[in-house]
Amino acid sequence: MISSDAMLSAQTARFKGKVAVITGGAQGLGEGFALRFAREGADVVVIDLQHELCEQVAARLCDDCGVDAVAISTSVADPDAIGQAIRQITGRFGHIDIWVNNAGIYRGTAMEELSMQEWQMMLDVNYTGVFVCTKSVAPVMKAQAYGRIINMSSIAGRTGFKNSLAYCSNKAAVIGLTRASAMDLAPYGITVNAVCPGTIMTDMIRKVDADICKNEGWPVGTHITNKETQIPMKRLGSVEDVAGVVAFLASDDSSFVTGQAIEVDGGELLI
Numbered sequence: 262m263i264s265s266d267a268m269l270s271a272q273t274a275r276f277k278g279k280v281a282v283i284t285g286g287a288q289g290l291g292e293g294f295a296l297r298f299a300r301e302g303a304d305v306v307v308i309d310l311q312h313e314l315c316e317q318v319a320a321r322l323c324d325d326c327g328v329d330a331v332a333i334s335t336s337v338a339d340p341d342a343i344g345q346a347i348r349q350i351t352g353r354f355g356h357i358d359i360w361v362n363n364a365g366i367y368r369g370t371a372m373e374e375l376s377m378q379e380w381q382m383m384l385d386v387n388y389t390g391v392f393v394c395t396k397s398v399a400p401v402m403k404a405q406a407y408g409r410i411i412n413m414s415s416i417a418g419r420t421g422f423k424n425s426l427a428y429c430s431n432k433a434a435v436i437g438l439t440r441a442s443a444m445d446l447a448p449y450g451i452t453v454n455a456v457c458p459g460t461i462m463t464d465m466i467r468k469v470d471a472d473i474c475k476n477e478g479w480p481v482g483t484h485i486t487n488k489e490t491q492i493p494m495k496r497l498g499s500v501e502d503v504a505g506v507v508a509f510l511a512s513d514d515s516s517f518v519t520g521q522a523i524e525v526d527g528g529e530l531l532i
Contacts, residue, residue: 271362271376275334275512277302280354284337284394285364288316289463290413297508298327306331307349313499329354337364337390344399356405362391362399362412362435367465369424369472380427383476387431395442408451409511413438416459416526425478430432430528436522443520452519454510459526460488493528514515 281298286290287309299322307322309315322330333349335342350357365387368379386428391412402408407520411468417425418432436455443453460466462485477483489497503525509515510523524530 262408264272267476273300274302276359276508277370279303279349279358279371280305280306280356281359281485281511282308282350282357282398283292283361284308284390286361287318288313289465290461290500290503291361291363292318293504294363294507295322295330296326297501297504298359298511299330299416301327301464301508302328303422304329304354305380308333308337308346309333309364310334310336312363314464317495327437333371337362337394338385340393343393347397349400351401357398357401358405358407358408359411360402360509361395362410362506365413365431365465367425367428369469369470369476370427371424371476372426375427382426382430388434391435391438394487395438399442399446399451402446402451406450406491407450408446409515410442410446410451410453411510412440412453412455412506414439414455414457416457416524416530419522419524424473428522439522447519452510452515454519455522456503456506457522457524457526458503458528460485460492460499460500460526461503461525463500466497490528491529491532492526493531498525498527 276298281303283291283295286295286307295307305322307318314336314369315332319330319332320494330530333346337344412435414434414435417429418436421429439453473484474481506525
């Protein structure tokens with residue numbers, strides 16, 4: 262019989278020798294993913310436009326987890342910049358095993374007030390960035406005949422939310438991109454899956470709460486309180502809840518799972 266200590270040790274090191282890249286990794290879910298991979302032995306690359314936060318997260322991973330961590334400050338929607346980042350990563354590590362397309366932004370704007378500028382900004386980060394990064398990293402993963410690409414969608418891509426037209430449509434498009442790219446890349450030993458978080462307690466949900474409460478004339482915090490009451494599990498999700506699913510999809514345990522969109526929402530879509 263395998264001891265529980267041995268099982269824990271094996272899990273802790275299951276990404277040892279792997280390189281995981283997290284876009285939007287300077288805070289929120291992305292920071293949580295970076296920490297989860299580092300704790301399980303992976304070397305981590307944090308990509309984010311927020312240069313100082315990006316550097317701080319990478320330094321923390323090096324100091325606390327004893328892995329090699331790199332910060333790259335660039336835009337996910339810029340093909341040239343992402344190409345340069347990939348050359349930098351492969352020059353340092355020689356390979357890229359896991360790529361998490363996490364970078365995203367939310368604006369809660371009514372349809373009539375949604376400007377083309379805001380529409381394009383959200384489209385660039387939430388959808389085009391996923392395409393750019395997937396297309397750019399695919400040749401590296403094809404050459405090594407191995408890869409795990411995980412795209413962050415949302416339950417917003419499964420349903421509709423008031424004053425969230427741009428965000429909902431972006432996240433729905435990510436699911437379509439996930440399924441199509443999974444078909445293209447499956448013959449090369451590369452899996453592509455999407456994760457659809459529900460209401461997760463991060464800075465983004467606080468921003469969502471503030472926007473919704475402003476639009477509805479509610480006190481700040483009302484939206485979050487309502488969600489806690491409505492979700493069947495009677496709580497908001499944690500970063501760790503989502504990180505566990507991302508880690509599974511990045512692991513060898515998910516080697517026959519591709520083209521899926523997995524909801525992590527405490528049953529929120531059931532209501």
